[in-house]
Amino acid sequence: MDAAQLEKDVSEIAGDWKNKEGNLIMILHRIQSKYGYVPREVSLEISKHLDIPLARIYEVITFYNYFKLEPPGKCTISVCMGTACYLKGAPTLLNELERVLGITEGQTTKDGMFRVEVVRCLGCCGLAPVLTVDGKIYQGVKKNEIGEIISKYAAEENGGNGGHKEKP
């Protein structure tokens, strides 16, 4: 990323949060929703912009599960591991995903297409077990539907019509 552009982006992201107390987490949220993760060069720029040490920023990023230091896959599959989902077979779904994609939880496939994550609880326990693909919720998922879901997204990506929309 070129330095001038980065500086502009960061001051845009920080925006009106710049002078508020306790703004760091809110700014990190904005960064992550723009880039999908928190790139190191952006953290460096934020450190300059807000005049706080980089270590303070990393201290916060690494504490919270939600913030990522690596780019996500084109599709992020999140398996809910809340209690209701767990009881209704979420571990089986995760195993099947890992088997089909050949990766373990927290990893991205080599082609950068899919990333598999475990999330705490999506709060739709009545629909258990639940997984989301790029935020779209699939409810009452059965093990044999996993292949179908993955191939649907893989086909969409290869379909050539621009594939998945960019993250906002």
Next chain:
Amino acid sequence: MIKRIFIRDTNSSSADKARDFCNVLRNQLREKQMDEKVQLIRAADMGVYNQGIVMRILPDDLLYGQVEEKDIPRIVSETICGGKRLNDLMCHHAARQCRIVLRNCGVVDPESIEDYIAQDGYQALAKVLEQNDPEKVLAELKTSGLRGRGGAGYPTWLKWNLARNVKESQKYVICNGDEGDPGAYMDRSVLEGDPYSVIEGLTIAGFVTGASKGYFYIRAEYPLAIERIQKAIDQAYACGLLGENILGSTFRFDAEVRLGAGAFVCGEETALIASIEGKRGYPRPRPPYPSTQGLWGKPTVINNVETLANISPIILKSGKWFAGIGTETSKGTKVFAVTGKVKNSGLVEVPMGTSIREIVFDIGGGAGSGKKVKAVQTGGPSGGVIPEDFFNTPVGYENLQKIGSIMGSGGMIVMDESDCMVDIAKFYLRFCVDESCGKCAPCRIGGTQLLNLLEKISDGKGEEAHLAALRRISFAMQKASLCGLGQTAPNPVLSTLNYFEDEYRTHVLEKRCPARKCGRLFRYSIIQEKCKRCGLCVRNCPSDAISGNREKGYVIDEAKCSRCGLCLETCKPNAILRG
């Protein structure tokens, strides 16, 4: 006036017929040119179960049950166009639920402040500001007996009073919407379904305690809740219900949303404060309590979403009315998220004192799987299991504590015979180990040690001495941990151990898992007499654990088998045995 019709197929066993029903209804409305005047909404939960398709028609407030497609023409012409009540369709279900917190969910449009105001919204704030007497509000809350709904059950009026009595020009109120307990989603439903009542509650809290600023701390995993609260705040500012001179008074109150970032410990009040300050969510020792030294060192009141949603009804209908609901020490209602192995999974709001049996069987409809209900778990990772023998216990803060669990935020997870208690304890403990912030040793080390022992037990390497060790470590964690997370993390272990010690012993002594959950303690084998030698299992096995051929038959190599169960699922003649 526009009519609103909420529709749900309440027969959970059958395929959802509500969609087709809605389509037919919509077409017939269009024929009568009524489609502009009627809004059809497919409800997620109406508190009515096993009554077929149920329709709630507003504003007439008619509840029709067992409705079929043949009834649609009558409903359209007589009720919707004619305003007549069809007595034969009226649904007479037992009114076990009592909706105070959820009163507006599914009734008020959560994105329209006008709609909320039309349903008596902001009447409570108007009353409070007009009387201009915070002491009176406190007295009313004291009479009501309202206690914190986040789990600990601290009297709300006392919390407010503590902060009120501190002489300080800047104070804060915070709404705790960091619903981290897995399997609980009542706060999300209230924030999404009735955001205004939470804002109104927080504004009143601000007025009584003398705080001019409020924060909503909401999990980032709840994007819709965040969006709705933000919209509601913006609308409230536009209507003069936030900001300066609220409703013509001298009271000023500002509100702002702050996001969580996926840390369970941030539900703990001191950690939550650290998180709003933009720091790591580390808890700190109390005292000083937040009511004297909280956010940025200023007096701060932190209330749960559900607590705040109770405020307006208490002010409007009196504390005496509220105190008339519930038990001696636990007043009002509680919302439970009944999930897991239960037929009607969803939110229920019942008066305190309702028995667990009523919630699980009468409202929840029992396991629904044909299997026997074994226990419920309440309070999430800080709570415990309650075996079926204790289902007659009336719910209340003290009652649940007495039987080794807690009320918690209201998650109620039903478990049946196929759930292994060692596995459940392991599940919750792993959660707490992952979420431990690592600041204090009892939680950081104790949790890991407990988890190691449980893993040994479920792997068939358990010894009898491990059971005593589990108890000893749990006790140390309860006594010595810094915050609520560590102090309560051993609860799921202790309560499963107390009520289901037999099950633990079977794991340890017989190396057997009665529920067939612990992978190392059961195995798959092929019943040769039933096997048709089709070879489907060989092709499906992801770990190449099945060998053999069509002539000699097939065998499963236990050492290679990953216990995924794929062979069992794909075998047509049911020749795979799990045992």
